[in-house]
Structures are given as C-alpha cells and as structure tokens.
Amino acid sequence: MFTLGVNYWPRKKAMYWWKDFERAEVEQEFAEIAALKLQVARIFLFWEDFQPAPDRISDKALTDLGTVLDVAQEVGIQVMPTFFTGHMSGANWWPEWTLLDTEGEVGHPPRLTNGEYTARMGRDPYTDPLLLDAELRLVAAVCGRYGSHPAIYSWNFSNEPDLFAIPKHINDSANWNRLLSAEVRKYSTRPVSAGMHLPLLTSNNGFQPQLLAPYDDFLSMHAYSIYYSLTEKDEPLNSDVVPLANLITEALGGKQVLFEEFGYASSPDGDVSEFIQIERAGKLKTQYLASDEAGGRYYREVLEKLARCGSIGAFGWMFSDYDPSLWEKPPFKLNVHERFFGLTRYDGTVKPSGEAMRDFAQLVAEGKLPQRTIEPLQLTPEEWYRDPQGNFDRLFQQWRGHI
Incomplete structure (x- = not known):
C-alpha cells in the first residue's frame, strides 16, 4: 500500500478556518481532493480555537470537526487530525x-496569540x-467523541x-509522546504518529526517532x-533529499x-523559477520560487523515489495556494512564499504538481506502484547523533543522483 494525501487549510480561510467555519466550503474543497484521487486530508486542530482555556474544550470546534469528518466520509476520503497546532507556516500560534x-x-518563528x-x-x-x-484533556475530548469515526485515518x-x-531533554519529548499515545488508545484504535521534520535528523532538537517509535504506529517525516x-542555493528542487530523509x-x-x-x-x-528576498527574524533571506x-x-520524481525507498505514503504540502x-494577514504578510505551495491555485485550477499526485494515485489504484529497490540503511542512533x-x-553526497 502507498497512501496519497494532502495537507489541508481552506484556500480562503487558512489558519482562520475554525473561527469562520462553513460546511459548504469543506464540501467543495474535499470534493476537489477526492477528484485528485487522494485518500487522506491532514487537518489541523488549531489549539486556541479548540481549547480556549486549559479546562474548557470548545463544543463549537468539536461539532465543526464532526462536520469535517462527515463530509470526508461522504466524498470518500479520510482525515488525519493534528493536535496542538501550534507551529504553522512560519509562525507559532499560542493560546493565550x-x-x-x-x-x-520575538525572534523566529514569531509568536502569535489571538491573531x-x-x-x-x-x-x-x-x-x-x-x-x-490540558493536552490530555483535549485528546480525550476529541478521541472520546470521534475515536471510532470511519473517516479517521x-x-x-x-x-x-x-x-x-x-x-x-529528549526524555521529555519521549514521555510526552508516550502519554499522548496512551490517551488516544483509551478511545481509538486508529494509528498515531508525531509530526516530525528534517531537523529531527540533522540536529539535536529534542526529538529522536527511536524514542518515538515504541509508542507510534508509524514514523512521520517532513x-x-x-x-x-x-541544495537550497544550487539545486532547490533536488528530488533525493526527501527519499533520503525517509x-x-x-x-x-x-x-x-x-x-x-x-x-x-x-x-x-507559476510561470518562472526565481529567487526572491524575504525578511526572517529581521534579516533578509534568499528564497527560491519554482515554476509550476x-x-x-519534482513531485513526479519524489513520489517514485519514495516508493522505491519503502515509504508507506506521501502527503503534499499543500491543498491550495x-x-x-x-x-x-499573519503569517502571509511576512512569509510571502507561504502563499503558493498548493497543488491547486487559488482559483481552483490544478497545478502540474496536483496532476502528478493524481497520476501517481491512479498508478497505485491500478496495482502499478513502483517496487522498493533501495534496501533499508543500517544506522545506529548513538553514532548518528x-x-x-x-x-x-x-x-546525501553519497546518494545524490543515485536514488
């Protein structure tokens, strides 16, 4: 199996979605995701909206989440809810x-509360x-209500x-992951994972895969x-970085x-590839923007290489420009490049990246998934870190051009 999915915020609401929720918007955009033949939408339970106080869970947000799950079931996709968001698109959104x-x-990422x-x-x-x-209370409220919903992936x-x-300390993150996993499993048999990204592998950032793995059903990576x-300066669309991280x-x-x-x-x-200057933490940084x-x-190469490296699936970032x-509005006023990561444009037309995801999903559906050709690597965490x-x-230098 190879699961194809996409990370989802509404194209007209982004992080302000739960404050201005509309079922019709979800129906339209989940139908677009289904039309791309994708199986899963990863959504984000914006922390300040779902838990306005440590001892209070928003019933409105919980009800709206139920609507999202029902719509997903109706259009034939599933959902991966992500708790404690938290970090998103270059900003940290803290409940007050x-x-x-x-x-x-303030630094980087900057902190936001109530916008x-x-x-x-x-x-x-x-x-x-x-x-x-509070975190355990939110997990219990969400999973207690929707733990057996058929739309939960x-x-x-x-x-x-x-x-x-x-x-x-790394033991703090391992214990945090253990506690949350145990709380989910009181209410749901669906898999759990932790939402990690590349610095997990390139730095001592407080998380390590071998400490997450005992409590997670699979490992996630960005x-x-x-x-x-x-690669960011000389080959920003190098398609070996992602499969190597896998x-x-x-x-x-x-x-x-x-x-x-x-x-x-x-x-x-989407008509040119270019480098622009953006401001980050008070400094100018060069940022690459690709043609569609x-x-x-890039998407076609990465998807095939992930399959050849034994990945169990791939979710594009993200649904729409x-x-x-x-x-x-924050965070897009400063992080201008965050406006244009979509598989679709903001007018709803599908980009070549969306076509690549749809074509690969069709291959999977036809039983033509590329077979694994890269054997698992032999590494030890102690030496790695x-x-x-x-x-x-x-x-990377060893594998560059050889996956």
Missing part, C-alpha cells in the same frame, strides 16, 4: 493561557503540569513541535529541498515512514 507573563525576544504578535514566552508543553493536563500529535518549543543547506528515519527508528509533508513554493503566477512546470517534475484576501548534520550531509 499557555503564555507566561515573562517577555523575551496578534506577542513577546510573551510560552510554557513548556512537554513538562509543564498545566499544559500536560490516523491521529497526529503536532506539527514540527520543536519549532514551537524545544524540549529541554522535508523540503528548498530549505536544505546543500530512509534515515526508517533506519534510526526501526519503523516504516509516512512522508507527511513535502513540496515547493511556486512563483505567484518544474514543480510538477491562498486567496489574495489573506495576503495581508554525535554529528547529525555531518552524517546527513555525508549520506
């Missing part, structure tokens, strides 16, 4: 009650008793959580060649990997 009175540098930037620091989501108790605990808050240091995650964790995010930012009209034609080739009505960046870079 999770913040301390202490202030610090406004804040200098207040956040509590530790992995060890703070108030947050841990799996449960996901966060989105690149080290960007939201770095654990003080990687973007447009952000990887050895192989390394599998080797370190000893479990199969779902590639939960990959993709590229396109130029506004180049992006389509965002409507211009969002461009002056002595020099994670150096080890990844060396393996």
